Amino acid sequence: MASNINSNNVDGTYPIAGQDNDTQGFRDNFTNIKTNFTNAKTEIEDLQSKVVLKSALTGTTLSNAGGAAVMSDFKLQDMSETRVAKGTTSGTVTFDYTGGGYQTVTTSGSVSIAFTNFSASGSLSRLRVEVTVANVAHTLTLPSSVTIGADTLQGIVPSTKVITFDAIGTYIFEFTTDDAGTTVVVNDLTRTRVKLDVRTPANVGQSGDVAGFTSVDGSYIYVCTGTYDGSTVIWKRAAISAY
Numbered sequence: 001m002a003s004n005i006n007s008n009n010v011d012g013t014y015p016i017a018g019q020d021n022d023t024q025g026f027r028d029n030f031t032n033i034k035t036n037f038t039n040a041k042t043e044i045e046d047l048q049s050k051v052v053l054k055s056a057l058t059g060t061t062l063s064n065a066g067g068a069a070v071m072s073d074f075k076l077q078d079m080s081e082t083r084v085a086k087g088t089t090s091g092t093v094t095f096d097y098t099g100g101g102y103q104t105v106t107t108s109g110s111v112s113i114a115f116t117n118f119s120a121s122g123s124l125s126r127l128r129v130e131v132t133v134a135n136v137a138h139t140l141t142l143p144s145s146v147t148i149g150a151d152t153l154q155g156i157v158p159s160t161k162v163i164t165f166d167a168i169g170t171y172i173f174e175f176t177t178d179d180a181g182t183t184v185v186v187n188d189l190t191r192t193r194v195k196l197d198v199r200t201p202a203n204v205g206q207s208g209d210v211a212g213f214t215s216v217d218g219s220y221i222y223v224c225t226g227t228y229d230g231s232t233v234i235w236k237r238a239a240i241s242a243y
Contacts, residue, residue: 003039004042004043005039005040006032009032009036010033011025011028011029014026052064068120081100081101082099082100082102083100083102083104084099084100084102085103086103086104087106088107088134089107089108089111090107090110090138091111092112092113092114093105093111093113093114094115094116095114095115096116096117097116097117097125097127101128102128103129104131105129105130105132106132107133107135107138108134108138110137110140111131111138111139112143113140113141113142114143115127115181115184118181120180121178121179121180122178122179123178125176125181126174126176127174127175127176128172128173128174128189129172129175130170130172131170131172131173132171133167133170135168136164136165136166136167138165139163139164140162140165141163142163143184145181145184146161146184146185148183148185148186150186151210152193152212153186153188154188154191154192154193156208156210158210158227159227164207170190171188171191172189173188174186174189204233205233205234206228207228209224209235210224210227210228211226211234212224219240220239222236223235
């Protein structure tokens, strides 16, 4: 912006030494100085409320919230993301997107995920959730809004979005949305989507089986053709030939 401070409207040569000087000159100088101080105050306060700061100004609390302002043509270096630890818990755990892009939870029982405060529709929100599963009896339930990529996650029952884990450990899921959370995409960053399993028999099915899963035993290769409903045979098998 252009400054309203006029550095040329104060007569630095006034008053002139050795002669009578009209008091109007003093009044003009004082008036212009006051106007410039007023303009300076307004412009400084405007900057204080809008600029990005490295640390808080004296007497204030640091806040660099940008209000969705666009930042373009920047080169980033040595940047980090805020990590939010939800602790060890169970039941419904709500992940607030405004808290940080990487959030963690350790299960003390089964956990149901909920989301809040994704960015407005038209902007991409990306949230990574690190889940440490302390017991294979602990399940993870995804929100109903997670509709893209969920069906082929390992261990999931698509109809309920409940994920069962076959081993304790740490799993990282990435959730993205561009419509404020109405439709959410999920990616498992720690495991492949197609599971190769060894079990006998595999010709009927078990909870969590979905189309595309592959299984083997000592005699056959099995391919899952659908979601297991508790009774329907959904596995096709082919004999393993000796080479």
